[in-house]
Each structure stands twice: as structure tokens, then as C-alpha cells.
Amino acid sequence: MNDKEIQKATDNKQIKPFGEGHMLWVPPGYEVVTEAPAPAETQTHLWDYIWLLWNRRWMVALVFLLCAGAATLKMLRATPIYEAGAKLQIERDAPKIVAFEGNDTALSSNNGAGFVETQIQILQSRTLARQVVEQLNLFAGRKAAVAEGPDVLDAFGVKDYVKSFVEGVADPIPTEGSAEDRQMQYRIAAFLASLGIARIKDTGIVYVSYRSPDPQQCADVANALCDAYIRWNYQTKSESYAYAQKWVDQNLYEAKAKLEKSEEDLYKYAGSEQVLVLADNMEGLTKNYEATRQELAIAERALREREFELKALEENKTPEPLIEETRLKGLREQLAAVNMKYDQALLTFGTEMNEVKVLKTERDHLAALITEEEKNVATLRQQQRDRALAEARLAYERAVSSRDSLKQHADAQQKQLVDLQQRLVQYNILKREVEVNRSIYNSLLESSRQVGVTSSLKAGNVAVVERAERPLAPKLPNKPRGIALGAFLGLFLGVGLVFFLEYMDQSVKTTEEVQRLTQLAPLGMVPHVGPAKRGAGAVAPERLTEAQPTSIMAESIRSLRTALQYSRPGRAPQTLLVTSSLPGEGKTTVATNLAIAYAQRGLKSILIDADLQKPGIHKIFPESSCEVGLTEILTGTKTTHVNVKTSIPNLSVLTSGSRPPNPADLLDSRVMRDLLALLSEKFDRIIIDSAPVLHLAAPTVLMPLVDGVVLVAQPGKTPRGALRRLSDKLRTLGLHEKVLGVVMNNARGRFAGEGRGYGYGYEYGYGYGYGAKGGNGLALPGNGNGKGNGRHNGNGNGKVTANVNSTSPSR
Template structure:
């Protein structure tokens, strides 16, 4: 053992200097904080990773769904589908061109889409279906009323249905078990008929063929022959009912039209008598010529009156303007040449007057003369203006008088026209009534004769196109389609469930999450041990770098060590704390293998077990006894030389944790611990501290600001995201530096091919390696 370690007291004096020197290191987390946020891109490989990770969930869901579909398919009773076709033409071919009075609708409705829809509804009518049931005697038909219909099943489903039926009978006894509660025969027949009607409706499908006049009628039943018989009998029964309805319509229409013809004849005779009586009473032969003359005169008077009113309104407006505002602003005044000349002369005289009045008084002869001339001009101007205003007033009065005369004449002409028009109107009303009654009578008489001729000549507008034949193969269940649907649904359900579970799982799935989400660089990806070595002991895995220098794990440790040395800007970190968010993440394994990797450069390394709660490093180095160690030194019960121990590896020294103290956090927070780390950093090239897990313990926050950097050991699909975020914030808040993370136990198979494509190249480029020197 090397005893060159400085005393604790001297180390304490230099602790501040070592901490100050550490300030020059620029940890990667600080660098990431200054970078812009990385936008997450949709990567198809991420979805593929989810599918591979949850492949058993998808496979089990697929198998369960497929099994259920298969059981349902193979336990269902086979159903046969028989189909027939009807043609429903909206046109009625008739030698008399009779347009559908019997149907109670006109040709425009018959040619519309509603006609086909109406026939579909009539085919589904309960009355028609009841006639079919009674005609075929389906109530007593064993094949139709048996258990093997479309409402029952065989196999597993049939057994389940029978079990439910038995349970129902146990809970609710049959009503006819008690003679007092027996229903009469009529009620029982109605119940049976309703049941059979429900079966018919459930199995019957009426579908119009789009763009044609065809209607497909199909029926499902476990018996092919019975399905075809039901379809054929339904079509025949529908045609028979349709023919009966037509005959009934012809008869009722004939009776109705006979009554209407008689009533119309009486009404026509009455209206003709009234017209003749009115013509004799008023002496009217023809009023058209005289009425046209009077109406023409009235129109001319009204037109002249309208022009007079327009002229009067215009002149009245001008007259009212002169009364309100005078005549100064009227166009007749402003545009009058004489008035404008007088105004000009007046302006010139006034200018001369203003010039002389500044020098002479009003009694001066020349001034006096000017004033007289100005007064004369004003008088002439007023006279001319008054003449214009008088002419405007006279024009208004003449227009008003003309309007009154025309109004009186129009009223007189209007009264004469109204009187003649009233007499002519009454005459026209009576004559129009006669004409209308005659047309109605002729139309009804003609239609009555058409019905008589059409009653025996209508050949129908609904016909059977094709009869139903017994199908050779079942229609349901469609085995291939159902099984394929089961596979598709199972696949979608499995993938959906996988992504739901993935969403609910809040652990790290991808190493890229560390730099993107938390700004923590990934220092290395440590592969999971090969399948043949998954049973290795803990100490053997922790010494893999020594036992198997060419192993993939060893190569990953070398790569991680290079990343750690380059993680700070100035010099490589000398004191490194290794921890994890949760226990069993492999932090002790990482600490031991990283310590062994540093020996390749002949560095002097001190490995310290600071996990004072559940230590494990002493087992790696073959020490079963952990009775003396770091806790003894911090408590003052042992000297530093007693706790630092040599190992079998040159230049690698080890301090075990020692006995577990009652308060680990208080010991690690002591000044003795800080001084010891500072002194040891001068004595050794590297200090590796194996710390307890961060979750729930304060030791990491205490030790993080005593070292150059902290390395977080994580595992995919195990380390929680919120734990990493809490760790980053907590360590940063106390001034600690996060160098990065070592992602441990990364899968190397197909599921991990994204991170490790295989390790054959390691064997090809491997080199002999011995600790402390190159081979």
C-alpha cells in the first residue's frame, strides 16, 4: 500500500484550492443549457422499437382475438341465402292511356324514386308477411320453427344459449304451468305469430338495385329449400295483393266518378240558367267595344293628370322657395342678363362712392349725384326681380288650376268605367262558371268511360324477373373473411394496446431522450451480457474489464472513459461520483470497470465506496469482512492509512464503506470528508466514488459539489423519466456538475440493433491488453 497520502489536516488546507481549480471545468450540462431546444421529429424507428419491445403483448392479443373469432365462426349455424328479383315499373301500359287513377297518384309521382321506395315498404308490410306465414303454414313448419334457425347456434354458442334459457326458466316459471294462469288459445296463437313475424323480419332483406327498377328480395335460413320457398311465395303473394288492390281501386274509382258526373251535370245546367237570366235582365249582348272606349279615355285622362301633377309639384317647389328665401338665389334671377348688368353698374358706382366718401362729405355735389344714381339702380333691380317672382307665382297658380280640372274629369270617367265594368264582370263570372262546369263535366264523363274500358285491360306494372333457387353453399358464416378479420382486428388491437402500455410506461426508452429532454449527454452505451453469461456472479461482471479485455462490455467501457475525459473543457475530471436514480442499475459495476480502465494509462486510481447504506464493492475485491472502512475514518475511529487498501491490480487502491452508520448523510457532509477528497485528489490521479442511489437519499446532493463531476448510471425501460428530471434539477441546484449518463444493460439482439449492430468487429479489431501498459 502506498502511504504517501497527505495527512487530513494538510488536505483540509488545500481543499478550497482544489475546488477552485474545478471551477474551470465546463460540464456538458451547462453547454447543453445554452443550446436551443431540439425539436422532436417523428421517427419510424421509434414506433418499430415500441412494437419490438411489446411484441408479446401484440402476439397474445392477436391470438386471443383470433381464437374468439374462430370459436364464434365455427360454432355458428350455417345460413343459406336465397334471392329473387322483382321489377316495379312506375309506368302503367294501357290501351286507353289511363294515367293511374286506380293507384290514387299522378304520373309525375309514379315516375319518381318514391315509387320504388314505396314498393320496398309494401314488401316489408306486416300484413303481407302475416299472409305469407298463414299461406305457407310456417307456424307448424318444423324446419322454420325448429332450433336451427338464424337466431340459434350449435356447438359452444348453442350450449351457452341453452344454459341461459334453462336459467331463465328456473327464475321465471312458465305461465302455463299453473292451470289458473293458462292463456287462451287465441292469445297463444298471437304470440306464436308475433315470434314468427319477428323471425321473418330479421331474416328478410329488401334491396332496390341502384339506377334500375329492380328490387332484390333475399331470405336467410339454415335450410336452403325453405329460404327459396319463402322468397318465391312472398313475391307471388305481393303480386296477388297488388292485383287485388288494383281491381278494388278500379271499382271504387268507377262508383266515385259516376256520382261526380251526375253532380257536375246538375251544376252545369244551373249555371247556364243563371247566365241566360242575367243577360235578359240587363240587356247585355256585348259590352266589349263600349268598355274598351271608356277605358281608353280613362287611361288618357289619367296620363294627362299625372303630367299635370308633376308640373304642379315642380312649380310649387319653385314658388315655395321664393316665399321662403326671396329671389336672390333663384336661377331665373342669377341668370337674367338685365339684372346682372344692373348689379355690375351698381358695383362700379359703389366703388366710386367709397373712394370719394373718404375725401368728401355726402353734401358734395358729385357724391350726392353718385348716391342718386345708386338708388335708381336699386329701384330698377327690385322691379325686375319682382316681375320674375310674379311670373313664377302665376305659373304655379295655372298649374294648380289645370290639375284640379283634370282630377275632376278623371273621377267622372272612373265612375262611368266602374259602373260598366261591374256589369261586365258579373256577366263574365257567370259565363266563366258555365265554361268551367262544362269542362269538368266533359272530363269526368271521359274518365268514367276510360275506367270502364281499362278495368279488364290493365296488365300490371310489377312483375317477377327471376325466381329464387335453393343455394348450394352457405352465406354465413364466411370463414375466410372472419378469420382474416380476426387477424386484422387482433393486430390492430395488439398494436394499440402496446402503444397504450408504452404511453403509460414512464421510463426511458431511448438513449436520445437524455440529451433531448434533460440536456444530459450520453457518455456510453454498456451492452447487456451475452445469453450464455447471464448467470455470472456480480463480482465477475464487475471485473469484466480485467477478465475479458476483448469483450464488448470492455470496449464500451473504454469508449465511455474517452467520453468522460472529454466531457469538460479544460482538463479531464479527476474526482468522479457514480450514482443511479434507482437501485440495481449497475453503478457499482460501472465504478469498478471504469477504475480498471484507467489503469491502462498507468494512472494511480482510488476507488471509494461511499454507499453507506447498502455497500457492495468490498465483495468485488474479495473482502467478506467490511468491519473497517470510510465510515470508521469519518467517525474518527480509524486512521486513513487503515482504511486505504491495496488490490490485486497495480495502482488501484480501494476504500470500503465500513460498517453502516446510523446517519450516513451527516458523516459524508462533514468537513473531514471534503478535506479528505481534496487531499486524495493530490495524491492520486483519479478518484472514483461509488455513491448510493439518488432516489430518496441526500448523500448525492452532499457529495456532488465535492467532486469534479457526477455520472448517472441508467437502464432503458427501467429508469423513470421524472426521476431523471428530479436528479438533474437537484444536482444543478446544489452546484453539482453532471458529466453525463452511462446507459447500462443495452440489449444487443434485434431489439437493440439500433444501438448495437453486433460485436463481430470487436473481435476483428481487438488487441491484447494488460493493465498499466499496452501489449
């Protein structure tokens, strides 16, 4: 591109200045990104787990082989265990021993739903176990077990897989008692440990099994236990019938005595109280009492009527008018007529007329008659009232007397009836007692006969459906299953151990994680290079870029150099400080190879060892070691020329020199600032290897003096907390903006492969020219479709070309 084309592209904003003496070509539609992108939200992918397992595959394989081998050895060395079983049919049998009318009582308590389960517990009882052990003389001669106590199962030869069948059936092994008793308890415990009792689902059949190294013993023990259970069942029934017979006979005797006593009491009471004679007259007495009650009701009604009449007379109420009252009424009517005539005559004729005088005389006469008649009527009325009152009182007294007489008679009859009823009630009580005692006696008598008949039959409810036979093949161990289970367990434990170690690992794994913790841009990733990749000479990794310029590590260092070239807008950083959070993360390796890469680019570079506590540059470049170091220069003890040449063109090295007592004070001095200013005039690039930031104060002292800081972290080693504390410390000191980014060093396995999209795919189809100044520029390799050295196939979005317009080394 000539000057006119450059000017035209500049006017169209297609060429932008970037750094001193550099012009960066930007195609249309593209922008230059000068700041670190925000960290992307990472999501766990299936490949992450695959790479995690692949990275620790030897651990998984080791655990798998150990478990599978142990299981195989266990199966091969295990003693064959045989199992034989018999089948018992157990039916619910609850015969009626004592039966009353309306109430059935059985002597068996196993009428519930758990009858078969109860019989299983009986089969597992120590009583039957003792019988079988003594009958077959099982586990005899194991005297050592008596002293060993809790290890008796092993002493008897019962292996661990037999113990799993105990499940709480056997009681704890005793530690007290005589030696014979303890030995018998141990033998019973060992027997129960090998015994298996199970109910066949939805049936009344129980499967009795026994396991032992002796196949014949398995069958003998199972059959012996079935026989012992049948004998126990038969004996239990016999004892039950005998007890029932005894109980019935005893209660029958008591019931007979009670019956006789109740009958005697009934007869005595009936004779002494004449209940039977009175009972015959009960109906007549009842009828008489009812008739008396009716007469009493009539008398009470008549008494109320007499009482009403008496009250009416006492209140001056005459029931009938007198005849004299009728005559008196006629006289009053005549007097009224005469008065009317007299009044008319008086008005017509006056008082002197004879007619008037005659009428007056007649009126006076009638008035005298009326007065006399009224006196007669009053006298007669009083006489009539007195006579009526006397008659009414007499009738009332008669009614009261009649009522009282009937009431006394009714009360006497009622008392007689009540007394008779009480006698009958007591009689009926004694009679019912006789009937109940007779019923009990008859029932017990019948039950006594039934018990005798039933006990003579002695029918059992247990039968052997299938007897145990000698097994032909061992039951345990199941070798294929055991080996497969061991292999599966080993694989499970191995994978679980890998994920557990990964969970416990607090180190960073990916660049996204580092970016999220520090808010710093990733500058690149330096892969791990083992001795096999370094060649026959076993070159140290600190100078691998010099010894093997075409290696993957050298290429990653050059990618880091390119990233640093464009890490700051306007000007590439000249003075770089390489540090880390903790020791051992490879900051010296990165600093050394970066200095070599700058020198190979043709830039005059110097590498300064500022790690005054633990220097290492003098070991990497022994040819450059001298008595004059950074310490001597800063303290002014020696003024020898400091530009120490190396075997690498364009590269000088300044070692640390002697160890000072106060490294931070020396590095924070004016002499250090003057030294860096002097070196900036003489060199194109100054690379400073510093101490770790979290442990020492020297790096934070140097950071304000440099153009940029490169942090080194190692995936799988650098703790997340260390990076977090480092970021907080830099922000607190205001030095966070000085950091250009983070380099992931010594990335192994999934950290350097495709784990989350990081890999190195390069096409080595071009030549390398190192140390030549000038030229028309260098085409930088992008993320093209090259053949990757790992599992990464990068599909880049384009190619970036840097054109150097000057013939002098670029800063």
C-alpha cells in the first residue's frame, strides 16, 4: 500500500494508528478492541466431565483394578457355600375348646393376620435351634470360639457373607456363665446366622433354608428343623388339650356346685314366702285394685260437685226463687198502676177530690202490704238458705268420707300388690340364676366331651410339602456377579474419587474463571512441555523458545508477545513487569521466554531479575553471571557496566546480585527510577522478573515504574482465593489499571486442550527469521483452519496483518 492509498484509507477510517510507528489495517465493518471484553458466562459442558475423567484416567483405572482384583481374589478364595431348603405348609388351626351359645372362645391366640409371621418367629426361636444343634451335634469341637467371644462366627468358619443373614435374629452372644453354656449359645448363634426362613408370597407355605460348606449338612439341618417344629407343634397342641381338659373339669365341678346352691335357694325362698300361692291370686288382686281405683275416681268427682254447691250457697247464691217473691212482684205492679192513676187524678182534679183521696188511700195500703211482704220474703229466704247450707255441708262431708274410705282401700290393695311383685322379682332372680348355672354346667359338660374326642384325634395343621435334598451346586459365591459388582464398585469409586478431588481442588481451571475473578483480559496460554517434547538435549523450559523456536511453547510465547504489542492503544508497552500471586507459578519461565521472543523479533531487550529474595535468572543464563547485579547497582557499591550480553543476539541480562536486607526499599529508591530511565533509552524492551505479589511488597513498589504488568497463573495450581486477594490488593493500591492481563502458564491436559475451547492450532508452513531488523513486516498467524496440536480446531473470523512502516525496531 503506497502513501496515497494509506492517506485514502485513513480518511475512510480504515487505517488507524496503533502504537509508535505502527498502522493497523481494519477491514470495513470491523472495529479495534482496546479493552478487555467482559467475561462470558461459562456453562459446564459434557466435554468438561469427559476431559476431567480423561485427565485423571490413571486414578480411575487404578481404583477400578484394585476393586475388581480384590473382588476376583475374594471370589476365587471364598469357600463354596451350599444351600438346601424345605417347604412347610402352615394352616391356621384354632379348634373350639369352650363354646357357649352366641360366644365362641378359642384357646389359640393366633387368629390374627400375622399367624404365619408368628410361626416364622417360632421357627427362628432359640428353643428349636437348640434341639437341632444337639440332635445333629452342629459346630462341635469349636472350643477356641468360647474364649474368642465376639469372633465366634469366624471361629466357626461362617464367613462374612453369612453374617448378612443374621439381621437381628440372633441374640447377643453372652459373656457370662459357664463355658458349656457359652459354647452352646455360640453354637446356637452360628446356627441362626446360617438359617433362612421366608414366606412364599400370598401363600401359607414357608421356605426353610440352611447354608453350609457341607451340602449334606444343609439338607439334614433343614429337614431336622422342620421335624422339630412339627414335634413342637404336636406337643404344644397336646399340652393345650390337656390344659383345656383340666380347666374344663375344674370349672365343671364349680359350675355344678353353683347350680345346686342356686336351686336350693330358689326352693327355700318360694316355700317361705308362699310366692307360688300368691302368684295364683295375682290376677284377682289386680282386678280388685283397678275397680277400687275407678270407684275412687267417681267419689273424687262427686266430692268436687258437693264442694262447688257449698261454695255457691256460701256466696249468697239461691239456687231457686221463692213463691212469695212472685206475690211481692204482683203487689209492686199494682202499686205502680195506682201511683200512675193517682198522679193523673191529682193533675186533673187536685187534692180535694174524693177520687184522688181514694187512690191515695189505696196507694198507702198497697205500700204497707209490700213492706210487710218484703219482710216475710226475707225471713223465708234466710230460712231456705240455712236449710240448703245444712244439706250441702252434710252432702260434702259424706262425699269426703266416701273418698277417704276408697283411698285407704286402694292404698292397701296397692301395697299388697307391690309386696307381691317384689317377692316375684326376687323369685325370678333366683330362677334366672338357676337357669344360667344350668346352662354353664351343660356347656362345660358338652365341652368336656368335645375335648376328650378332639384330643384323641390330634390332627395337626403343619405339613412338610417338600423335604430338603442334597444340593448339587454351591449357592455362594456367585463369582460372575461378585466380580462384576467389584468392577462396578471400583468404577463408581474411581469416578467418585475424581469428582471429589475436583470438588476439593480450589485452583483455577480456565481463562474464563481467571477473568471472572480478576476482571483482567487473558493474554494467552503457555502449555506444559515435558522432557519428551524438549528433545534429546532436555532443554530447560526457561530457554525453550531459543532452543526450539518451532515448538508449541515458543509459538505460544510469540502469541503472548503479539498480544502485549497491542495491549495498550497508541503505544506498545516498553517496560514490562512479570509477576504472579504465589511462588512456583512460572513467572520466571514466562519472563525469560518472553525476553528471548522479543530479542528474536529484533528488538534490543534486557531481562532484569528483580526477585531479590529468590533470584533465578543467574541459573538460567550462567554465561551472564558476574559480580555486579541489581543489588550492587542500587546500593552503589559497584559501578561496573551493567549491560551484560548473552549468547542470544539482542538480549542482555541483569541478574539480582547479592541478597539485600531490605529489597522493597531498594526497589522503591530514586536510583531504581533513574536506572529504568537509563535502560529505556538504550533498550527497546525491558522485562523485569519480580517476586510474587501476595508474599512480598517489592512487586507493588515496581508497578508504578513500568508501562505494564503481566500476571502469571498456573491452571490446576493457582488458588482462586489467591487470585481474588491479588485483584483486591491491586484495586486497593490503585494498581489494577497497570495490569495488561493474565497468562496461563504450564497448562496441562484439559487445561491446554479443548476443555472449553482453548487449544493451539497452527500451520507450520512458513519460515522463521529471528534477529533481523527492518523488512516489510511479519505476517502473524491467526486462528485459521490449521491442524491443531491438541483437540482444538480453531475457525478464525479473519486475518490480522501488522505492517511495520519503519526500518528501525518498533517500540
